[in-house]
Amino acid sequence: MLSRMLIRIADRARANFAEAVAPFGLPIPLARALLALHEPSSMRSIADFLACDPSYVTGLADQLEERGLVTRQPGADRRIKLVILTPAGHELRERMAEAVYDHGRFAPTIPADKRVQLREILEQLLEDQDKGVRR
């Protein structure tokens, strides 16, 4: 079945990610959170990006802060806290992103045209998913 295949392959993709970030010594959830920070972000927007509960982001941000990778700054709306990369955080994020990209080159045996097909189909699927298409 299609779903089962998708899940197996995604598991491999996750394992790839884990391998790629392992050398940096960050637990996977922290690595994911760090990579989410392409710009200063509220706790909530991080939660949305990671598809998790905001309460969970609190812990992630705490740990990134302990490691000196981010700081929290109050936003204009003072309920909001902006999570901002420190220079060290920025630098680590760059290096990690590159490692993930290099390591993540998917499916070297799949020819380029097939990969384009795959991307198109996946895009369509994600779109359906966002629109909540019944399946």
Added chain:
Amino acid sequence: MLSRMLIRIADRARANFAEAVAPFGLPIPLARALLALHEPSSMRSIADFLACDPSYVTGLADQLEERGLVTRQPGADRRIKLVILTPAGHELRERMAEAVYDHGRFAPTIPADKRVQLREILEQLLEDQDKGVRR
């Protein structure tokens, strides 16, 4: 990135599975284990199929046994225990498989030819993965 898309879509596929089996009142891991039992299987082979540690299968089998869905019988090699569906287990498995199949119809908006493309590419990816192709 391709991996990220794959993971998002697989998450949706997992959620689909969860929805499909929810009416049967089995926790997800038990549902997966039950569906793995297309034939009498050793603990180890179940672990292989589920891609988990054998020690974890012990707990799954215990719970399926408590629910009267399987029994354990010693194999010819008496180290081996064969997990075998009871009539109730067989019947439940049939119904669940059907529900999963129906619910799991993936991507209704994807035309049939695209779905064929997708299946082909996924098959290739799984093959690479089994062969341990560097990625």
Added chain:
DNA sequence: TATTGTTATACTCTATAACTATA
């Protein structure tokens, strides 16, 4: 000595509920 399965335990990831502060 290697393999099957089990036990006891512990870990990772994550959510829920109740709370505080601001809006």
Added chain:
DNA sequence: TATAGTTATAGAGTATAACAATA
């Protein structure tokens, strides 16, 4: 009253290590 974030807690899912029985 509704929203952002936090705290404390709890749960699901799963692995590790040590072990017993069999090969």
